[in-house]
Each structure stands twice: as C-alpha cells, then as structure tokens.
Ligand SMILES: NC(=O)c1ccc[n+]([C@@H]2O[C@H](COP(=O)([O-])OP(=O)(O)OC[C@H]3O[C@@H](n4cnc5c(N)ncnc54)[C@H](O)[C@@H]3O)[C@@H](O)[C@H]2O)c1
Ligand SMILES: N[C@H](CO)Cc1c[nH]c[nH+]1
C-alpha cells in the first residue's frame with residue numbers, strides 16, 4: 138500500500154512538502170561511504186578498485202589491468218541468442234536514428250558593427266560510460282550510453298559495468314561490441330566512477346562520465362563533477378502517471394511496477410482526478426506484486442516511496458507533477474496533447490494509453506538515461522549534446538574593432554585592469570595609423 142495524498146485535505150501542503158524533500162537512501166550514509174571510496178581510489182588507484190570490487194561484487198580483478206579472467210566480452214557475446222541479438226540490433230538502429238537527428242549545426246553571422254560571430258560544435262575526446270549491473274543486467278543502457286557517443290565522434294569510449302561473482306549477461310557483452318566500446322572494465326559502483334575520474338591501473342582518466350546507476354553511483358558522479366564532466370544525476374528510477382477516467386487501472390499498475398522493480402529506492406507515483414481509478418490501481422498493484430519475480434524490491438519501493446495523489450482537475454495534476462519533476466511522466470488521459478504543454482519539468486513524457494514507459498526504456502529510440510531526484514528541474518536526459526561542446530568563435534575587422542574598442546576600453550578601466558586596457562588601446566593606435574602593420 139502506497140501513501141495517499143488529497144490536495145483538498147488541510148494538511149496536504151505540509152505532508153506533500155515533506156514527501157518532496159525525502160531522500161531515498163534507505164538508511165545508508167551514501168555521501169560519506171562514497172567520499173571514502175573515492176579518496177581511496179584517488180590515493181591507491183588499481184589496488185583500491187580491486188579491493189572494493191572484491192568486497193562489493195565478489196570478483197577478483199588484477200589491480201593493474203583491472204580485468205578478470207572470468208569476464209571476456211567476446212566469449213560472452215558469442216553466447217547471446219540470435220533473437221536477442223536481433224532485438225539489440227533493432228534498438229541500436231532506432232537509438233542511432235533518434236540521436237543522429239539531434240546533431241546541431243555550426244553557425245556564424247556578421248553583425249552591423251562588422252564583427253563576425255558564431256559557434257562550432259566539437260566532440261569530447263574520451264568518455265566513461267557507466268552500465269549498471271548490481272541487481273539487473275542492462276544491455277539497453279549500453280546502447281543508450283554508447284550509441285550517441287559514437288555518433289558524436291568521441292575518440293575513446295570506456296565502458297564499466299559490475300559483474301557480480303564474475304557473472305555478466307551475454308547481451309551486455311554483445312551490445313558493447315555492437316555499439317563499438319573501445320575499452321571495457323568489469324567494475325562498478327563508486328570505485329568504478331573514481332577509476333574513470335582519477336585513473337587507476339592501466340585505465341587512463343576520461344573527460345566525462347555518463348550513465349545511470351544506483352544511489353552510490355549517482356552520488357559518486359556528483360562528487361567527481363568538476364574534475365570531470367557528468368551528464369546528470371541519473372539515479373534510482375522514477376515514474377509518475379497522470380490518469381483520468383479513461384485509464385486502464387491494470388495497465389497503470391503495471392507501468393508503476395515497471396519502475397519500482399528496478400530498486401527499493403525507486404519511486405512510482407500516480408496522480409489522478411478519479412477516485413475509482415486511484416483505488417483500482419492500488420488494488421491492481423497489490424495483485425500484480427504477487428506475480429513478479431522482482432516483487433520483493435518492487436513492494437519495498439511502492440510501500441516506502443510510492444504515492445497516490447488525488448487532485449481536483451488536470452491543471453492541478455500538472456502543477457504537482459512539475460513540482461515533483463519526475464524522471465518519466467506518463468499522460469494516461471483522454472487528451473494527452475492538450476496536457477503536454479502544461480508539463481514543464483520531466484525527464485521524458487509518454488503520451489496516451491499505448492506508450493508505456495517501458496517502450497522508451499528499450500526501443501522508441503529516445504534516451505532512457507534521464508534525470509532523477511528532481512534534477513529534471515534543471516537538466517535533461519542524455520543526448521548527442523552530452524558528447525559535444527560548443528566553442529564560440531569571433532573575428533573583428535579593423536572597422537569592427539574600431540566600433541567596439543571604446544566601450545571595451547571604458548569597461549577595462551572601470552574594472553581597473555590596465556593590461557586589458559592596453560591590449561585594446563595598443564591596437565586602437567594601430568587602427569588609426571594603418572602604417573603600423575595591423576592585418577585585421
Ligand atoms: N535514471 C536512469 O536513467 C536509470 C536508467 C537505468 C537504470 N537506473 C537505475 O540504475 C540502478 C541500477 O542499480 P544496481 O544496484 O542494479 O546496479 P549499479 O551498477 O548501479 O550498482 C551496483 C554497485 O553498487 C555498489 N554498491 C552496492 N551496495 C553498496 C554499498 N552498501 N556501499 C557501497 N557501494 C555499494 C557496488 O559497488 C555495486 O557494484 C537502479 O537504481 C535503476 O533504477 C537508472
Ligand atoms: N527505466 C530505466 C531508466 O530509469 C531504464 C531501463 C533499462 N532497462 C529497463 N529500464
């Protein structure tokens with residue numbers, strides 16, 4: 138049974154604000170644990186990574202190569218069944234098509250002062266892609282991380298994924314080879330994020346770390362940010378469904394559980410204008426939980442972090458959804474297009490009754506690495522842009538320089554930066570006297 142809220146209750150605002158502020162760390166001091174692991178990895182490199190890999194994943198790896206004799210990508214991939222390879226190829230091509238369409242253009246223009254301005258997009262040199270692997274195996278995350286990096290033109294793509302007790306799905310291995318990963322290390326958690334950020338053994342540091350993971354992985358990415366780039370905080374999965382009387386309660390229950398089953402720290406929320414739908418979904422969740430192999434962690438997620446919120450109308454539903462800023466928002470309503478403009482903060486939106494979030498997890502082509510923990514208020518999901526940077530470019534002609542110089546000079550004086558002022562004035566003299574060799 139999840140918690141219920143009703144916006145018409147007098148204590149709604151107090152209870153809802155408290156709910157919004159809750160951490161989903163389930164009793165762990167995640168920040169402290171991760172800081173210690175990162176310190177150790179920075180100080181001791183491969184030795185620390187090997188030690189934590191033995192402790193958390195029960196896998197022995199070589200502290201120099203960070204490899205294990207038990208995990209061989211090519212051998213594993215050979216065991217991937219043909220129909221699963223075909224599904225991975227299908228997803229790969231759809232993800233490639235979607236992300237190819239995201240490529241931005243370089244741009245330049247000359248303004249009325251005679252100054253040429255613009256920007257150029259260039260790709261990152263090296264990225265680390267985190268593929269989760271603690272509780273489940275994620276070939277789909279291999280593709281979501283790697284395909285856009287490849288399309289962007291990243292030179293070196295380093296994949297890490299934990300292989301608990303040396304076990305790794307053949308599909309993960311096949312997806313890695315299919316997508317074109319350059320290096321692979323069977324490591325996970327904060328120690329893998331540290332190895333990517335600081336370097337460890339033969340693993341040279343990367344420029345940016347992307348990809349989803351549990352609370353430890355998400356926190357480790359947050360702590361190394363600045364030393365390296367990161368995409369966003371893509372932690373334990375979340376789903377928020379807005380449903381009206383046209384929604385099918387069994388379908389909504391299945392969608393809520395599809396994210397609850399990822400992790401006990403996941404969060405599933407139903408917002409509904411219809412009391413009967415709310416009650417029917419709650420019952421359907423209880424019934425479906427009993428049939429799931431992942432029912433235990435899904436039940437923990439639903440009872441600890443889940444919620445059903447009863448609202449007066451769809452406008453109120455949108456306001457509340459925007460405050461939550463969930464990773465995934467499904468609009469299971471009669472007019473999803475009418476509702477879409479009201480949704481401002483969400484990692485990804487799924488329209489109508491036949492677009493379950495799980496379709497986007499695998500094969501619509503859009504990226505499933507998405508902001509969680511309300512980070513959708515200020516960031517977007519993984520995309521081609523994450524593997525590109527925008528460089529500004531400018532050129533002033535002698536006339537353009539003359540038009541801009543007086544204001545620049547005045548600002549340099551106001552900031553009391555005489556070398557800046559001289560860098561302008563030394564040229565102002567040259568522009569007035571072309572004989573001094575200014576070449577524009
Ligand atoms: N937001 C997204 O885009 C997105 C996408 C896919 C998956 N996910 C999330 O990824 C996560 C996958 O989690 P997972 O656990 O299966 O795999 P994971 O690879 O993220 O985490 C496994 C690692 O966690 C570390 N760990 C576990 N318990 C620890 C402890 N007590 N102290 C220190 N480190 C510890 C271990 O090093 C282990 O290797 C789920 O939360 C899922 O919801 C999110
Ligand atoms: N729902 C996850 C993102 O939160 C992605 C995923 C991968 N496999 C299944 N689901």
Ligand SMILES: [Zn+2]
Pocket residue numbers: 374395396399495498
């Ligand atoms: Zn999922």
